[in-house]
Amino acid sequence: MSTSSRTERHQATREEILSVAWALSTEKGLTGWSLRELAAAVGMRAPSLYVYFAAKDHIYDAMFRHSYEALLDAGTSADLPDDPRARLRAIAGTFFDFATDNPARLQLMFWRVIPGFTPSPEAYAASVQVVERVREAFEQIGITDPAALDLWTALMSGLVTQQVSNEPGGERWRRLLDDAVEMFASAQVR
Amino acid sequence: MSTSSRTERHQATREEILSVAWALSTEKGLTGWSLRELAAAVGMRAPSLYVYFAAKDHIYDAMFRHSYEALLDAGTSADLPDDPRARLRAIAGTFFDFATDNPARLQLMFWRVIPGFTPSPEAYAASVQVVERVREAFEQIGITDPAALDLWTALMSGLVTQQVSNEPGGERWRRLLDDAVEMFASAQVR
DNA sequence: CAGCGATCCTAACAATGTTCGGGACAGTTC
DNA sequence: GAACTGTCCCGAACATTGTTAGGATCGCTG
Numbered sequence: 275m276s277t278s279s280r281t282e283r284h285q286a287t288r289e290e291i292l293s294v295a296w297a298l299s300t301e302k303g304l305t306g307w308s309l310r311e312l313a314a315a316v317g318m319r320a321p322s323l324y325v326y327f328a329a330k331d332h333i334y335d336a337m338f339r340h341s342y343e344a345l346l347d348a349g350t351s352a353d354l355p356d357d358p359r360a361r362l363r364a365i366a367g368t369f370f371d372f373a374t375d376n377p378a379r380l381q382l383m384f385w386r387v388i389p390g391f392t393p394s395p396e397a398y399a400a401s402v403q404v405v406e407r408v409r410e411a412f413e414q415i416g417i418t419d420p421a422a423l424d425l426w427t428a429l430m431s432g433l434v435t436q437q438v439s440n441e442p443g444g445e446r447w448r449r450l451l452d453d454a455v456e457m458f459a460s461a462q463v464r
Numbered sequence: 465m466s467t468s469s470r471t472e473r474h475q476a477t478r479e480e481i482l483s484v485a486w487a488l489s490t491e492k493g494l495t496g497w498s499l500r501e502l503a504a505a506v507g508m509r510a511p512s513l514y515v516y517f518a519a520k521d522h523i524y525d526a527m528f529r530h531s532y533e534a535l536l537d538a539g540t541s542a543d544l545p546d547d548p549r550a551r552l553r554a555i556a557g558t559f560f561d562f563a564t565d566n567p568a569r570l571q572l573m574f575w576r577v578i579p580g581f582t583p584s585p586e587a588y589a590a591s592v593q594v595v596e597r598v599r600e601a602f603e604q605i606g607i608t609d610p611a612a613l614d615l616w617t618a619l620m621s622g623l624v625t626q627q628v629s630n631e632p633g634g635e636r637w638r639r640l641l642d643d644a645v646e647m648f649a650s651a652q653v654r
Numbered sequence: 655c656a657g658c659g660a661t662c663c664t665a666a667c668a669a670t671g672t673t674c675g676g677g678a679c680a681g682t683t684c
Numbered sequence: 685g686a687a688c689t690g691t692c693c694c695g696a697a698c699a700t701t702g703t704t705a706g707g708a709t710c711g712c713t714g
Contacts, residue, residue: 280660280712287661305579308701321703322662330702385575386629389495424626425640425647432622436614439576450615453651457615461647470681470691477692498670511672512693520671656714663708670701676694683688 288326291316292340295333299378304387331391334382338393341383342400348372349407358415362455365411366430370451373434380438384431417462429454478516481506482530485523489568494577521581524572528583531573532590538562539597548605552645555601556620560641563624570628574621607652619644 294315298307309320309330316323327333352368354361373380381387383401393401409423417423433454437447484505488497499510499520506513517523542558544551563570571577573591583591599613607613623644627637 284660303579309703310701318661319663321664321705324703325661381576384625384629385577386571387576387579389493389577421640421643424637425644428622428626428637428640428644429619430622431625432618432620435574435621435625436618439574447614447618450611450618453611454615454618457647457651461643461650474691499672500670508692509694511674511695514672515692658711658713660712661708661710663706665705665707667704668702671699673698674696678691678693680691681689684686 284326287316288336291323291326292333292336295337296378299337299382300376304378304381331388334388334391335394335397337379338382339397339400341379342397342404345369345372345383345404346400346407349404354411359455359459361411361415362459363452365408366451366455369430370434370437370448374437374448377438377442380434384435419462422462426458429458474516477506478526481513481516482523482526485527489527489572490566494568494571521578524578524581525584525587528572529587529590531569532587532594535559535562535573535594536590536597539594544601549645549649551601551605552649553642555598556641556645559620560624560627560638564627564638567628567632570624574625609652612652616648619648 291312295307295312298312298315309323312333313320313323323333327336348368349365352364354364373384405423405427408426412418412423412426433447433451437444441447481502485497485502488502488505499513502523503510503513513523517526538558539555542554544554563574595613595617598616602608602613602616623637623641627634631637
């Protein structure tokens, strides 16, 4: 286990750094911590972080990717009802609750909070996969129009954004979710 | 004109600084310029800016306020048709075009792009006024349910956000606007 | 055992927003 | 007109940021 142990330890440290970065982001905001702070919380000095990440943005990139993979997981584990509208409501609810659960994560995923940060192709692929998953779900229901999918993503992101930026922790837009789904569904059958 | 000329010149310089800040933001991004850069473009050094603004965030605050006042202007100058749905379409179109016109402005108004920046009460009041204006317009049409207004703002912000962050300069979500309005309107009459 | 690469450090760099202290000049007051 | 006062602007400096350079240590590999 010699060679493997080396890269294994490397990987383990990488993930510990990420885990601490998440804790700091949740506690002090996505941009509320410095590399020196992060390093100290892991038990090292700032320059040593560069052994594991080439730049601070690379840490954000890994977090970005993790977020979308987590969303994919949340979407997969949720079991969906058969009735089309109930199914849409379930998808919407899962997404909304996931998105509003951690504001720092939401900022990273949907807002451009970090100046100059653009997700890497690999990280971006994870986000594309999420949309693809929704597309498949829509197809099963019988909604194949790409425009409908675009409208759906706009509606969902709008609701979540309003909730988090105007009434964080509240339910004002959460309560509208079923109505919004109903509105969307009715517009599809014409 | 002694005393008045002093404060007048002060005010004029303040606005010149803001104007240059807008130019820099449009050209290099909302957070793509430094105080030294801004100062140089106005013909002074960074510390002198503090004569006019107590901090960089105060410059952003003034820009934030200006943005919402401009949106209010755009909403006021647009003349609205009588037919309710056509009226909604006009409101939506005005808003969408204004919001997507300047990405830096959109970021400042609706996204939390500047770490730690929160609009001052006076600046925030301008944004409240915009929502209030929409509320009045809705009232005239006959939509008085506050939930409908919340749904509307979510829908609009979602469409604009998707357009700017996924296809800046394009029309993919702009084309959905009338359909979105139709969907919203149909859901109100039940 | 010799060597080499991974890991971690201290020191330092450039850039940032911001503060300090002082100089120049216009306006007001005696 | 002289003295004062406050505004405007500056150079120097500070703390903090992400990041790089160079060197020491230590463990795995030949």
